[in-house]
Amino acid sequence: MSATATASEQGLRPAATALLPSATPVRLVTEAGTAATTPSGYQAPPAERLREAYRRMVVGRRFDQQATALTRQGRLAVYPSSRGQEACQIAGVLALRDGDWLFPTYRDTVALVARGVDPVEALTLLRGDWHCGYDPTAVRVAPQCTPLATQLLHAVGMADAVRRKGEDGVVMAFVGDGGTSEGDFHEALNFAAVFRSPVVFLIQNNQYAISVPLARQTAAPALAYKGVGYGVRSEQVDGNDLVAVLSVLDAAVEHARSGQGPFLVEAHTYRVDGHTNADDPGRYRDEEEVRRWDAADPLDRLETYLRGAGLLGEQDVDSAREAGDALAADLRARIDVEEQPDPLELFEHVYAEPTPQLREQRDQLAAESADTEN
Template sequence: MSVRTSRRAVDGLLPSPEPVRFVAEDGTAVEAPAGYPAPADEQLLEGYRRMVLGRRFDRQATALTKQGRLAVYPSSRGQEACQVAGVLALRAGDWLFPTYRDSVALVARGVDPVEVLTLLRGGWHCGYDPVATRVAPQCTPLATQTIHAVGMAEALRRKGEDAVVMAFIGDGGTSEGDFHEALNYAAVLNAPVVFFVQNNKYAISVPLAKQSAAPALAYKGIGYGMRSEQVDGNDLVAVLSVLSSAAERARTGGGPALVEAHTYRMDAHTNADDATRYRETEEVEQWASADPLARLETYLLGRGLLDAEAVAAAHEAAEEFAARLRERMNADPELNPYELFDHVFAEPTPQLREQRAVLASELSASEE
């Protein structure tokens, strides 16, 4: 018996030949892509305000590492359009599953910035309440959150909740087995989940060409029977349109989606990395000309949706935000080392009790 696949079915899964785009690098509008409605003007203005605040937060967090207030910080400068659009595409009842580089997205989601930085400060927990915020703990292991996201999406559907899950992931994470298991699991279940790949061109120091031979990472969804798309990740208008469409399709039973955003990590992998060892200055400068914040600002100014006064107000609000963050982060946290043992098991094991006793003995000796 022969099995034939409908060409129409395959075409329905394919991403656009070129990344979806609404706004060019210079901030001018391009021909609107078919099938993707333009976001509302108020959404774009809110996106601009959150991008300005997000970039200021990112700069402040980077400075806090130099002051010893953070143990590490992975900057997402240059990826603000992805971070903010991903959040704006979600409703309050939806869930976000972030990576370690998505602090700006958490701030845009409304999570307390000090709580966002708790993990990066060296705390033993993520700092915020995942249930209250509908934001899963930031994930340092690559791609493990994608499996959790699918499980959450299926659980929400079984509970009858009208909710979607969005799983952020980097290009390096797509090389992990968990990512492929998650895509397969989501497609088979027809789970309401959107996988959002921020392809910033490097997995630490490994360039994309050494990670995948696919024409684009978006094509990885096709083998699992999943609708896929690619988008200009430095164009907030396009990212918001594509992600909103994917989220609503998933919400209404249309199944999961894989969206790849082409963007760039302007800073090093973390403050402990020296990016000059593996990429050229010319490459960074070229991507700087496609800056997502400058592009959106120029676009909004050109349409008359934004003026100089509104731009100044957005930056003033961001400076006030950064000042409050500095003040709060300059206060030393009250630490209780015994909390390390409190939430490991419902009933502590003999090994945990022994370790806790050793710690108590060492702390007692240090006080003598």
């Protein structure tokens, strides 16, 4: 039998209990910023990684604030804020190596910036351009995906290619709670499990699929249980606890990298702002709910924890804030540079060899544009 034979081909089936997530979300730091006392089986990552996570969260929060402001000023067509979800996005990036791949959704621009994508390039798609703005192969980040859950199938395809080539790379795919209701989500989990693809699925459960609350999306005790039916090891974690999210994702990535197959993590978090700048969240949720989640802010919780443990000083805090302000200032300056779009780009990269109809349409538009200029 081939050494690369799948678990199904070998007749192996994991025990159901080995796949089950923790009964309650894993938590290592309480909302008050103190160490949790409930045993979880996970250990806090080293102090240096937590300080780096804090710095990236501060910079990511400042980037998110600036991008939101740019939208209000009309300099971005749309921006889906991820305020309140930074622990998930930063931990997801930190758990990966440089050679691993990230497959994001439209709400994961903070993760792109933390991964090293130029902030202006990360916002190119949201300015209304026809391309994602960056070279995916150079940064190992797939284009941000607007259709729900379709990126999961792409991620599994990439992960299976990595497996077939005998490499030790891992793919991490982000998805929201709404995306778990899509058929693509289930197809991706099934394929990944059967072929033991090295992919980690991170569900950022921010409680709403636009305006649809979680209770109207699923009757499962938690979204993490959706992995069990496909034979995927699963876990759930407090998504506003960076220490716990990073610890769980480290374990998930190691599980996938070591050839044990896919891993599903559900992070319980919250979208503090609206779905996008075009959304009015007051129509479907009350202010008390928002205040309750805002009090569990992941950045404040991590800062309180690190300060209390003597791992973070004023100089560290000031340095992180200065880095965030510098990034925001640079973004404001460079995103103001207006580029004149070329309408004929509509016809590029559609087919390797343009069809006669496409050439005819291009020629017609070119003639009309020339007449307008004259």
